[in-house]
Every structure is written in C-alpha cells, then in structure tokens.
Amino acid sequence: MEKLINDFSFGLFFWQITLFLLLLVLLKKFAWKPILSALDERENGIKDALTSAENAKKEMQNIQADNERILKEARTERDEMMKDARAIKETMLTEAKDEAKAEASKIIEAAQATIQSEKQKAITELKTQVAELSVGIAEKVVRKELANDKEQSALIEQLLKEVTIS
C-alpha cells in the first residue's frame, strides 16, 4: 500500500483525467453520436423493411384468400345460373309443347267445325239445286202433262207422294 501511494504520480493522474475527458468529449461529439445514430438508423431501417415485408406477405395472403373466395362464389353462382337455366328451359319446353298441343287441337276443332259447316252448306246447296232441278223437271213435266187433265192429277198425286216420301 505504501508502495502504491509512493508510486502514485499526481502529474500522470492530472494528464490522464484531462486527456481522457477531452477524448471523451471530442469522441462523443464527433464519433459516438454519429456512429450510434447511424447504427440505430440502420437497425430501424432493417426492422421497418422486415415489418413491411411481413405486411406485404399478409396482404398477399389476404388477396389470395379473396381471390379464392371470389372464384368460389363465381362458381356457385354459375352453377346456380346453369340450374336456373335448365329449369327455365324445361318449363319453356313443356309450356311450348302444351301450347302447341292446345293450338293443334284448336285448329283441328276449327277445321272439323269448318268441315261440318261446309258439309252442311254443301248439303243445303245440293238440296236447293235438287229442289230447283226437280222444280224445273216438274215444270217441264207439268207443262207437258198438263195437257191432259187426268194425267195431270195423277201426276200431282204421284208427285205429292214422292215429295212426302223425300
């Protein structure tokens, strides 16, 4: 201990403390502050880059999930639409068929009705013509026959018979 105290040099202590403090102040201003802030800045930069990369990844995943979802939705929608279309087609077909059937039967009915009426008309005309013809014949016959009274009344008799028969 005595040797320690004896060896203690005040001059060296003075220089050491002065020079060290000077070095500390100078280095603090010109070296440590810029170095430490540069290191901090760099670290923060790296941290930020990593976080943004992570965020981008998450966003990407979200987008992918969205895409997946949208695709799925689109598929179901398409399926539904197809189904609907098929049903519509089905109903349309049946409707059309029914309608066609109805129309056809209507047309047939109408045709039959027309035929019936035409037939009736034809029969009536025929009747009229037959009647006219018979009247004509009768006239001619009458004209000829009427010369003879006997014959005439016989004829009338006969005609009347015929008429009632027909």
Next chain:
Amino acid sequence: MQRFSLVKFLTIVLLVFSTTLFAQHEQNDEHEGTPAEVSLKDKIKESINHHLLDSHDFIFFSDSETGVHYGFPLPVILWDNGLQVFLSSKFHHGETVAENNGNFYKLYHNKVYKTDAEGTINLDDHHHPTNDKPLDFSITKSVLMILITGLLMWLAFVGMAKSFKKGPIVTGAGRFLEPIILYIRDEIAIPNIGENKYRKYMPYLLTVFFFVWFLNLFGLTPLGVNVTGNIAVTFALALITFLITQFSGNKNYWKHIFWMPGVPVPMKIILAPIELLGVIIKPFALMIRLYANIMAGHIVLMSLIGLIFVFQNWIGSSLTFVLSFAISMIELLVALLQAYIFTMLSALYFGFAVEEHDEAH
C-alpha cells in the same frame, strides 16, 4: 529455407510479444561480462521494476557496456515558483543535475526532486528523499502513450463516423470495430442500465473500453509501456466511473444506501454505513483490479523472459520460452478481458444508480 522461416518466426514472436526484448540484450551482455548470477538476477529485477514505472524519457533500449540509451527525450513540465519547462535530456537519465532558470532538479527513482547545484539528495532513515518535490506535470512516457492512444482512437472512430455518413455499411477498420460497439451496446449497456437510459452512458462506456483495451495492447508491444498498470491512470478512470455513478444516482439509489427499504429499522441503521462503504469500495475495486491484473501480467511475463537468460541451458531456456509465449497469449486475452470487465462493471454501477423499482427486497 526452413531454418530461415523458423528464425523469422522467432524474431516476429519476440518483437511482438516481448516487452523487454531490448532490456534482455542488455542483461545478456552484462552476464557475459560479469559471471556472477546474483548480479544478473538483480539486473532483471531492476529492469522489471524500471519498466513498471513511468519514466521521463522514451528509451527503446540501452547499451549497458557503453552506457548509451537509445530513445528520445520528453518535455519536463514542473510547477515550481512558475512554470519550468525543459527537455528530459537535461537529466541525462538521472545521471546529472538539470538546471532551468536558476533552479536545480535531479531525478531520483524516476521522480523529480529539487536540489542544490551539486545535486545532493538527502535521505531519511527509511531511504526516502527529504528534498522538495515540485509539482510534476511532465509529458512522461505514459502521458505520451495516452496521447497516442487518444489520437489513434480519434482517427479510427471519427473515420468510422465519416464512413457512416456515406451509407449504412461501414468500410475499412470500422468493419472490425462495429461489432465491438454493437456488443458493448447490446450485451453490456442495455442489459445492465436498461433500454430507456443506456444512451446517456454509451459514450463513456465506449471510450473507456477502447481506451483501456488499446493501452493494454500497447503494454504488450516491445515499446515497454505500462500505462494501465499504473495506479494513477486506473485511479483516474475509476474516479470518473465513481463520479458518473454518484451524479446519476436517483432517489431510489440513495434510499437503498441510507435507508434500505424492506428491512427492520435496526437493520437499516446497520446497513447504512456498510452500503456507504460499498459506494467507495466498488470503484476502488475497479481501480485495483485493472492495475493489479496488468501489473501482474507484466511482472510474470518479464520474469519468465528473464528466466530464459537465467537458465543458461537448452532445456530450461526453451521451456521458459514456450511458457512465456503461452503467457503472452494469455496476456492478449487478459488485455481484452480487463477492458471488458472495467466497462461491464461501470455499466453495472450506472445501472444501480438509475434503477427504478418499487418492490421491496
């Protein structure tokens, strides 16, 4: 070729790790001249002692036969009725009296004493000089090394700061220093002081770490400097840690010293002086730890190198050579370790001073 590379290897090893390469030459020559082994051992002891102390001139090596010292003088600055400035070459390595402005000074055991014109040193019963000691602010070898280290740190770290201005990736020596700075921040400052408060202490922790480490490493070069193994230097460093700790101490810190929460009142009274003593002991331990480790390392290393020359045979000398090489390697580790421990403990003490907690213990 192989022999040449072996010689080269040994030369490099000696140059790099032997702190006393030149001193050894001196002793070896001495030994050839004087066969008495006791005188060689004394010489080694004296050389070690001389090396451990600060000196007023920078001597690389001395030729003891011719008495010529190879090195350069350093300025001597004394406060003795005004400023006295002269070069240490005036002392002639302690052999003559230096005269400046009518005052006479002489070196005795590396310390400057005021003497008369003849340079008489009066010794008391304990062989301590009774002459007046002027206040010595000389630029000694240690002060010069502190200056060089400071300059080196300035160049390295201001260069690094400039390189950071150009982009986020540092170039040059900064690539080596950057992980160390990050280590001090992430493994020393943040865990010990806390995420919110460490910033304030980073400049001191970084400066003290690199300062101590670089000076420890300089101590292992053949320049033969022993700055961090000097009590005045470690005292100054520990004092700064002590002052920063006390000035940043918050209410909680002082409360834990003077009125320990969570213990009975009699215990509080007993604990207060112990805690107060602890405040002083912590930096004191810091001072002694660095000083003793570096000092001991230098003594062990130099003694082992000295043993090479004491053993005058192949086996002993080569064994001690291997041993001193191994110790040199350990000293390289110790140089880093002591800088780390000093920084770490400083951070720990700052952490105690700024700690905030409500729980009792």
